[in-house]
Amino acid sequence: MILIKPFITEKSYRGEKYNCYVFSVNINCDKIQIKKEIKKLLGFSIKKIRTMIYPRKDKSKYTKKGFLYGKTNKIKKVVVQFYENQKIDFLNQKEI
Numbered sequence: 773m774i775l776i777k778p779f780i781t782e783k784s785y786r787g788e789k790y791n792c793y794v795f796s797v798n799i800n801c802d803k804i805q806i807k808k809e810i811k812k813l814l815g816f817s818i819k820k821i822r823t824m825i826y827p828r829k830d831k832s833k834y835t836k837k838g839f840l841y842g843k844t845n846k847i848k849k850v851v852v853q854f855y856e857n858q859k860i861d862f863l864n865q866k867e868i
Contacts, residue, residue: 774801775809776797801848825847
């Protein structure tokens with residue numbers, strides 16, 4: 773599966789008026805694969821795709837047992853812009 777989940781944040785909702793939606797995708801996929809997958813799932817034609825790769829980050833927190841150290845996963849985000857009159861309603865859909 774190429775698409776993992778949609779990002780539903782305040783910042784991603786600001787792009788909704790420009791028909792832009794943000795998804796988390798598999799690290800190893802490219803723009804052509806993402807475009808084919810979205811067209812197959814949603815049936816929308818895509819105007820533009822922008823990808824971003826976020827590196828791993830070190831995380832630490834203090835608990836009763838002492839400091840706990842770890843790392844976050846490396847993720848890839850995709851901003852997909854559709855043509856006009858093509859909207860996705862994330863709040864009313866159960867699964868994409």
